[in-house]
Amino acid sequence: MFRWFESRLEPYPPEQPAQPPRGLLAFCLHYMQGARLPLATMAVLSASIALAEVMLFAFLGDIVDWLASANRETFLADEGPFLVLMAAFVVIVIPVLALFSALTIHQTLLGNFPQRIRWMAHRYLIRQSMSYFQDEFAGRIATKVMQTSLAVRETVMKLLDVVNYVVIYFIGAIVLVALTDWRLMLPFLVWLAAYGAVLSYFIPRLGKVSQLQADARSMMTGRIVDSYTNIATVKLFSHSTREETYARESMDEFLKTVHRQMRMVTILDTSITTLNALLLFSVAALGIWLWLGGAMTAGAIAVATGLVMRFQGMSHWIMWEMSALFENIGTVRDGINSISLPRMVGDAPGAKPLGRVKGHIEFRDVAFTYDRKGQEQSRVIEGLNLDIRPGEKIGLVGRSGAGKSTIVNLLLRFYDRQAGEILVDGNDIATVTQDSLRANIGVVTQDTSLLHRSVRENIKYGRPDASDEDMIAAAKKAEAHDFILGLADAKGRTGYDAHVGERGVKLSGGQRQRIAIARVLLKDAPILVLDEATSALDSEVEAAIQSQFNMLMEGKTVIAIAHRLSTIAAMDRLIILDEGKVVEEGTHAELVETGGTYARLWARQSGGFIDVDGAEEGGVAAQ
Incomplete structure (x- = not known):
């Protein structure tokens, strides 16, 4: 089974690589060629799992209401068939969806997809002109290829898996709450708008810092590799200390981007924790008020507060996932500047092989x-x-x-x-x-x-x-x-x-x-x-x-x-x-x-x- 899923995506496509486009979306789509079926499968499975989890909260509300009003002696006879369906859904359907999702992600995509990108990028760059390699550190070029392949994978997979899962989950959850009482939906909508505003402010800024960080990281790696490559010259001229300073300059630039990034993350994390606390308070207070007025059942309150607790965990997870997404987008943008360059010397269209010559x-x-x-x-x-x-x-x-x-x-x-x-x-x-x-x-x-x-x-x-x-x-x-x-x-x-x-x-x-x-x-x-x-x-x-x-x-x-x-x-x-x-x-x-x-x-x-x-x-x- 593992081998079958591992063979669904060819890590070494035989086609001759073309120059990747310069745009972010076009660049990612270029490297998605040949991998779109498993990526689409992952997206569909992710959406299905999100809907399945929302349905679990609906089941929870029904169970609370049944237990509050049902006759213990006739409960199993009245609700038995529905309970069996719920059990089958929980024990069979959700694990099967999770299994196929895990196989698609871990066996088909996580290893093969970045390897495919590395292979295509390497084959394109190995045929770059001599001037390209003379103008760059070899270690820096290699770092860009390694970083960019992983960043494209993470960008594409987070958009199709995480973002897709979150959007479906949030929509399903808000619809579920609205079905119980439209007034209970209001705190969720306010929270969602505030949460989106916070992310839209911080995440792009984190993305820009991440792009600078990716460039600083590759420069740091390039300088270190340059010192190692020319170690004989370093020792011959007794310049170990000078090379330390040369490397530290690039390390300092990298560390500045890390500090800047971590400051933003601290403020973002605190803001989201505050929003979550306000959501929990408002939903619980509104739910109790509606219950006191007889407008809401205990099961509805259980569903709403359960979703709030779930949102609290997801909001921090989403924050890190979105931060990682924009960090990877920054890395991809940085990689585009090194990989998506035209070959200064290329074979003419229709160029033919030259047989063994006489030498004129x-x-x-x-x-x-x-x-x-x-x-x-x-x-x-x-x-x-x-x-x-x-x-x-x-x-x-x-x-x-x-x-x-x-x-x-x-x-x-x-x-x-x-x-x-x-x-x-x-x-x-x-x-x-x-x-x-x-x-x-x-x-x-x-x-x-x-x-x-x-x-x-x-x-x-x-x-x-x-x-x-x-x-x-x-x-x-x-x-x-x-x-x-x-x-x-x-x-x-x-x-x-x-x-x-x-x-x-x-x-x-x-x-x-x-x-x-x-x-x-x-x-x-x-x-x-x-x-x-x-x-x-x-x-x-x-x-x-x-x-x-x-x-x-x-x-x-x-x-x-x-x-x-x-x-x-x-x-x-x-x-x-x-x-x-x-x-x-x-x-x-x-x-x-x-x-x-x-x-x-x-x-x-x-x-x-x-x-x-x-x-x-x-x-x-x-x-």
Whole structure:
């Protein structure tokens, strides 16, 4: 039975997620898709239980009146059939309704519904543009996904379950009281109006505070995670105290919202307790007065006072539920600001997969500027024309800021060019799927980051379906196999099963780089990008794998970036960039002979490095 209800809602919908709408209601409705039947079932069951509980008070009034006037000797004979129906209603109908309501809520919705939202939100965000992740804390984004999924669940379920239950219950109760005597209904209506006024004043204000609190909580989490992620830098510069202050600033902001929220709650709680006391007094006084005048029976007074006692308990429960509802609404609104953002780089409608290419790359009149939130920026790339033949090995040369890494970022479609075309084998890369484009490009960057998983998983990330034999062969080519066999982690896993820590922190820079090289070797893409690929390696290791690089590059189109010109001097062609434009091109010997920009850079090198003065801004491959 449990499994049947647990399988009524798919937690991992297969449909490709679309951008969620920005409006609160539309956002919630977007994530309710596929879950509307169990949500509607929950609402119907909730309303049925509310009506059933109101009917119990009507039964109570009837029983009191019967007991006050009935003949004990004929009571069972006269009222027996109705008592049996009442017993069946209490013992069978109400528990069955409660069972199906509990199964729908706990088995079908509470677990599957937020998991479904997390899955949809994660799948949408994992395909967000690079700039999205560069502008936010990773921990903050993750917190928003976790908080928002639970907040949407609570918002939707409280509206359909709690609010629905309360509205039906209150209406049913007031109708029941009115049927006994319309005058007895008046205190309930006055109380309901005052109660609604109190809630309408405080709850929206609590919602606004909760939105600020959700943002402050995610900022606090983001700062703490940022410190943990960069713990090596924190310790290297002896800044533990500074990080404490950095975290405490966000904690203080969070605590301010908590204090503000709790002050409102105290006033709200006191106001509702006062209203409840006035309701009890007025209903009891009015009921006794009507009974003294013979206008009301004892059973009617029992029903009315019983409902007042029930209202007293429910009013505080509703207060907390409504406070939680608006707190969750505030969290959802905060999450919308992070989740419901358009993808800056997306697949064009009808984009087709790009098959395995030969590697012909063309840049035609390409222009690009990094968007810095509306600030005026000079173009990083302007009128770039570059034709790279299949199998050609080129080196991009220029000071930092010349546009080398930007060219790579545009080829990978981490950003979209603002003018011109970029073609791969004659296909405009803006018209093919991003995944299929990047499947054709292998990249080894200067700043290598590994997944917090096993060495095996990291290397096979290049080609998940590869055999262990192919994986080991790639590791050997990258001069990584021997040190991998000596690895062990805190849980006793060794060799290729050892985990490397977050971003590969358990390995040295050279070890991380060699695993990254093995990953690209295994991927065996027809286009290869080397962005300072050997910068983290010592001279002995670099010399050892240089021949493997030559083999890796064989038959591939290669784009190499290096400040150490000696590492790219043997390329088929060198492209010299300055301010986003090609100023020279040719072989190393040709460019040295002409005595231009490249020749000056070569002559100025100390130890084989370009004199770097400035910083190129932008993508993940930026130097």
